[in-house]
Amino acid sequence: MSDRAGTFDGVHRRNLAKLLGLVHLEGPMSRARLTAETGLNRSTVASLATELVDLGLVEERAPDPTNRVGRPSPVVAVHPDVQVIAVNPEVDAVTVAAVTLDARIVVRERIDVDHLVTPEETAALVADAIARWRGDELAKSRLMGVGLAVPGQVRHSDGLVRWAPHLEWTDAPVRALFEAATGLPTQVANDATLGATAEHLFGVGRGVADLVYLNGGASGIGGGLVVDGRLVGGAHGYAGEFGQNRPGIARADDRRAPDGVLEDEVSRSRLLEAVGRASADEPTLAGLLAASDDPAVADELARQQRILATALANAVNVLNPSLIVLGGFLATLAEWNPAALEAAVAAHALPVASEGLDIRVAELGENRLLIGAAELAFAGLLADPLVDPAIVPLVG
Template identity: 50%
Template sequence: MNGRTTAGNNLDTVRRHNLSIVLGIVHRRGPVARSVLTQETGLNRSTIGALVAELVELGLVVERDPETSNRVGRPSPLIAANGRVVAIAVNPEIDAVTVGVVGLDARVHRRVRYPTGHVPTAREAAAIAAAVVDGLRPDLAAATRVVGVGVAVPGLVREEDGVVRLAPHLEWAEEPFAAELAAATGYPALAANDASLGANAERLFGAGRGASDIVYLNGGASGIGAGVIVGGEPLTGISGYAGELGHTLVNSSGIRCHCGAIGCLETEVSQRSLLRVLGMEAADNDELARALSAAVARGDASVIAEVDRQLGYLSTALRNATNVFDPERIVLGGFLGALHALAPERLPAMVAEQALAASAERLSIVRAALGSDILMIGAAELAFSPLLAAPAS
């Protein structure tokens, strides 16, 4: 009897594991044929059929008729993640709180940016997010399931409980923001560093797709954050704080950073400095990119000098990242992507001149592909993670 019980438990464990694998493939790849699932998993057709049927019954995937083709034989049905299974994404910033609704198919259904006009406290940000979620009830009512809330925070977040240890630009310290947000919205909430979530989003759905070793840097109003993917897995460190490349040394004669060090990347390369030479008070990434491009095209000497200065310090940081992590791809988001786009061949050449030749020979530097959706998708992926790990739970 004990043997039968153990065998039954083992079979159930294998089934649950296989459900997770199949759902993960469909979630990451988009609509795929059953035949693709059999090839990628190594499972037989009948097993795949049973797993898909269970995921359909759970409401996590849907079957679609295949597109017409000239291939002989009956075409395999397409399996797609159910976009009506959704997560709520939240991103508090220094001047706004952005809330989105993202489907299991990685599509952003809605994104609402609520300007604050000041740096919100953690309690304010949670209240604002809850109010926006209330306003999104019609969108949520159309969902078959809301799995919870994922939060992208520009700061150090303790992995196990979502406590924001330090978010200097938000002026938050030791804030249990995930718990506050869960209490305010009524949904379970998970929080992590925004750049780490952005790195994962680009790895799964954007410019990092297909690469197993990635360094992602994002530049925004709150400074420069980074996330590192090693062997296809996020590099988190013992408490979830790894990847703070915004605080790597690039200028030993620079100014003191808020972290206490001298010459950090985010003090030398900043959105604020670019806006200042452009004569702008504020701009989103697309507006900033257009303004930079126009100023460089007309030969604005002050803008060109600032771009040159920032690219020089950025190349030093990327040299460090290249030598330390040996990545296949460096992905640049936010205003860093806009800087790179001004002359896409220039930054790779600058990095190659400084980095170890062996580390740089296979490196590519690209602009992030997900644009303004990146943190919504990254935060939603955090909220989806328990479901993807255990679809039948």
């Protein structure tokens, strides 16, 4: 915001953002509860709620029936037509969705590709999807922007994709390309960072102050960190690249890639190969692995789980989180034999650092990256409901 913190207008804008943020994260809330949560007086909350209604950002509903004495206060909820477009480009597909302010997926499409898409091609695919949806699912929508979850290193200051090795994107001006193609303000960040954001705000990590998130996708393994309740981006936005670390491999016969990094050994493509598939989305791969009675499949799952455990233990020793969240094919690895994974992590980690540690799979499933990308696209609006969506870094 350009207003000084102490000015009336600055305080007013912050109060509007506070109310919008509460219903964004908590869901529909009565005016009475908003009054209690914000510490503002009832008349101020009523005025702020009315202003957000006039802005088209929330709607007020009739209160639920109650036996309590007195007039129940109206319920404030985000307006369902306020939406953003979330995008996750990968080596085998580009997934696009429209997402509401309360993290609800309105429409979602996985566009399978048989080649590595360029940034320009990705922008064109998304612009085409938006154009098709505007005549149907999004006919009444107010699109506020686009958020991209990219499997690579993204400079948070300007959305430049410095290096997405599996997509073969280098120094790609993705933000500018998407804004030109869609006509919508665009924000870009690393996919795993956005997965961590989504799980921290809306998923299994809700309310957890210290967590490590690892995302397993077609392009490898990335990570996101929440420390003391804050998302960690690093100096330029590149923090969390767990997949590029070299894992400790105790068994010599477990190694498949000489001098390889973690994502060379713990790999979605190796799991697909084990079940005889060239590609599959997350639920399909998980189903194929669960249904298989092939000993070779079980051996590969166990091998990858052992190597993953060493990487997780290293993260525990360094960061001492209370929660590790695993998404994508890493969730499938964890669910295959959770007791074995927990025991292996405990065996490699310092006992004091792993006390009380919980290892969970991502609650938001295959939508986690899209919900994280939507959160990025909504950041400007949530920071200041009175201005048009702006490019506001999620981390910094």
